[in-house]
Amino acid sequence: MPARPRPPSPAYAKIYATVRRIPRGRVASYGEVARAAGLPGRARQVGYALFALPDDSTVPWHRVVDAAGRVKPRVTPGADRLQVALLEREGVAFDARGRIDLARFGWRTGGRSRVRGRGA
DNA sequence: GCAATGACGCTCT
DNA sequence: CAGAGCGCCATTG
Numbered sequence: 001m002p003a004r005p006r007p008p009s010p011a012y013a014k015i016y017a018t019v020r021r022i023p024r025g026r027v028a029s030y031g032e033v034a035r036a037a038g039l040p041g042r043a044r045q046v047g048y049a050l051f052a053l054p055d056d057s058t059v060p061w062h063r064v065v066d067a068a069g070r071v072k073p074r075v076t077p078g079a080d081r082l083q084v085a086l087l088e089r090e091g092v093a094f095d096a097r098g099r100i101d102l103a104r105f106g107w108r109t110g111g112r113s114r115v116r117g118r119g120a
Numbered sequence: 121g122c123a124a125t126g127a128c129g130c131t132c133t
Numbered sequence: 134c135a136g137a138g139c140g141c142c143a144t145t146g
Contacts, residue, residue, distance in 0.1 A: 011143075030128050045143055047127035052144095067129055074127055083127095097135095 014038060015049040022063045025091045027100055028107035029067040043067075062086040063107075069100035 018037040022028045030043035050061045062083040071083050092105045102109045
């Protein structure tokens with residue numbers, strides 16, 4: 001196993017910056033973040049970089065989900081639950097299977113409507 | 121420098 | 134629509 005990944009990585013900084021750009025109440029897939037970070041096809045490194053995120057990091061890592069809009073089970077116990085809790089806290093709704101509707105909460109895939117308590 | 125791992129993505133069944 | 138398998142690239146030891 002690659003043991004514990006180290007934070008000092010040039011590409012990581014770009015990934016973190018991109019994740020920080022994800023608007024509240026919306027989620028982005030690793031691929032989206034990777035592409036926006038200038039690393040097309042390196043979705044894996046995005047997740048890998050987030051995995052190396054320090055506990056003090058202010059990066060909204062919880063807004064990053066897989067391309068299916070589902071929170072993948074991580075090794076950290078309770079961490080996945082925390083992500084779901086944080087997302088719901090921002091207004092992101094989950095499907096019965098714990099799946100997010102990227103058509104509405106997707107960072108760029110949606111960009112439209114949003115569960116506005118007002119108007120519908 | 122080589123080999124293995126990995127918060128993923130896409131295609132096929 | 135859901136589940137499983139293979140591939141891609143970078144980082145680690």
